[in-house]
Amino acid sequence: MMLDDYNATAYLDLEEEDIAVTNIITKYKISSKNNSFLFDVEDDYKSLINYIGELFIKNQTLPDDIKNQLLHNINFRSFLIKNIIIKIDNIFFDKKTIVFKEIVTIINLLSFGKNFNIFENYISYNLDNLSSLFREYEEKLEKNQNIKEEFELLFAHYTLLIEIINVLCKINSSDVQRKKTINPIIEILTETINILKFKISLNEEKVNILNNILGKLLFYYAHIPYIDITNRKLFDVIDEFYFNFEKSIAGYQLSKNTSFGNSNELKEYKLFLNTISTLLSNMIYKLESEYEYNEYKD
Numbered sequence: 383m384m385l386d387d388y389n390a391t392a393y394l395d396l397e398e399e400d401i402a403v404t405n406i407i408t409k410y411k412i413s414s415k416n417n418s419f420l421f422d423v424e425d426d427y428k429s430l431i432n433y434i435g436e437l438f439i440k441n442q443t444l445p446d447d448i449k450n451q452l453l454h455n456i457n458f459r460s461f462l463i464k465n466i467i468i469k470i471d472n473i474f475f476d477k478k479t480i481v482f483k484e485i486v487t488i489i490n491l492l493s494f495g496k497n498f499n500i501f502e503n504y505i506s507y508n509l510d511n512l513s514s515l516f517r518e519y520e521e522k523l524e525k526n527q528n529i530k531e532e533f534e535l536l537f538a539h540y541t542l543l544i545e546i547i548n549v550l551c552k553i554n555s556s557d558v559q560r561k562k563t564i565n566p567i568i569e570i571l572t573e574t575i576n577i578l579k580f581k582i583s584l585n586e587e588k589v590n591i592l593n594n595i596l597g598k599l600l601f602y603y604a605h606i607p608y609i610d611i612t613n614r615k616l617f618d619v620i621d622e623f624y625f626n627f628e629k630s631i632a633g634y635q636l637s638k639n640t641s642f643g644n645s646n647e648l649k650e651y652k653l654f655l656n657t658i659s660t661l662l663s664n665m666i667y668k669l670e671s672e673y674e675y676n677e678y679k680d
Contacts, residue, residue, distance in 0.1 A: 399457040403430055406447060427461045431491065438490035438497060439483065449495030456531065462491060463538050470546055485550050492543045494518065505560050509570060512547075516574040519543070524581050537588065540578075544571055544595055548602075555606055564606050568599050593636050594643040600633020602653060605660040611668050616677050623665040630657050 400423045407414060407426050414429045430451065437444055444452075451458045466488055473479055482504050489500065498511045519540045526532040551567055554560035575592050578584075584592070604626045611619050634654045637643075642650045669678050 397457060399455045400426075402455060403427060403451060403458055406430060406451065409447075410445075423457075424461065427458055428465065430458070431462060431465055434491060435487040438487065441497065443497070444495050452491075452495040456535070459535050459539070463535070463542065466491065466542050466546075470542070470549060473549060481553060485546055485553075488546045489543065492539050492546070505557075505563070507563060507567075509566050512567070513570050513573075515543070516570065516577075520574060520577050520581060523578065527582050541591060541595070544575075547571060548595075548599065551603060555603065561606055562608075564603055568603055571599055572596060590640040591643065594640040597633040597635070597637025597640070598642075598650075601630040601637065601657055602633075603657075604630035604633065605657045605664070609664070609668070611672050616669075616673050619668065620665070620678065623661060626661055627658060630654065630661070 403423070403426050406412070407429055410433065412429050412433045414425050430448070434444065434448060434452070437448075452462075469484060469488055473481055473484055486501050490497065493515055498508075498515050500508050500511045500515070502508060519536065523533065523536050523540065526536060547567060548571075551564045554563055575596050579589065579592060607626065609619065609622050609626075634650075637650065638647075641647070
């Protein structure tokens with residue numbers, strides 16, 4: 383996406399949306415990061431974003447006038463996109479970032495001012511509530527598909543929501559317990575993308591964005607599921623591994639057809655190789671540890 387399209391600094395004159403945010407900053411006595419005597423509306427936006435994040439973390443209900451900014455303030459929502467992109471980029475590189483807290487905060491900022499109570503703790507998630515959040519996005523996108531500015535904002539928020547959940551999956555992939563959450567999450571993401579493509583007539587650019595996301599989800603995580611071989615027939619085990627190989631290859635090809643969303647092709651190819659190499663290594667290990675070579679040599 384083009385960040386310049388969503389840069390609030392493009393608005394040179396104060397608009398009603400900007401004044402509304404400034405009034406909220408004053409009303410709730412929200413501390414601003416602006417130490418200059420010069421007014422900068424972006425500082426007010428950042429302060430309000432931080433305040434909303436704190437309310438969610440404390441499990442407090444958002445006041446209606448603040449919720450209204452998340453739902454209807456075009457300037458604020460545009461700036462929020464830019465701000466969240468920076469937050470996502472910094473998750474792995476800013477040592478001051480508390481990763482899980484940041485992920486929860488970003489998802490809450492993208493939840494229309496509601497608390498969907500998705501996170502029960504850092505290893506247990508309410509996936510029904512996550513599905514409900516995506517159903518709401520799908521309904522809003524369908525309803526506003528002919529209102530260009532609103533649809534573009536909603537679609538940008540929607541893809542950012544998928545991206546931050548993908549970040550959660552990347553983090554969970556390195557932990558034995560949290561790894562179990564990945565497959566159910568991927569199923570939810572795959573479902574919402576397919577629903578959106580079915581419900582709405584999207585242009586080629588947006589179809590490519592969704593296909594790239596879907597493809598990466600398939601080949602990034604095809605090696606994650608634990609394949610239990612206890613009391614199983616040999617060829618059932620091989621078929622399950624083969625299915626994951628096919629899923630990874632199909633995902634890689636789907637994403638490649640969109641030029642990987644303009645990301646580094648060599649980096650994506652290495653991730654693909656890691657997936658299929660891990661699958662192959664796991665399969666060989668399991669076959670050698672449980673079955674006779676003569677059973678599978680052919």
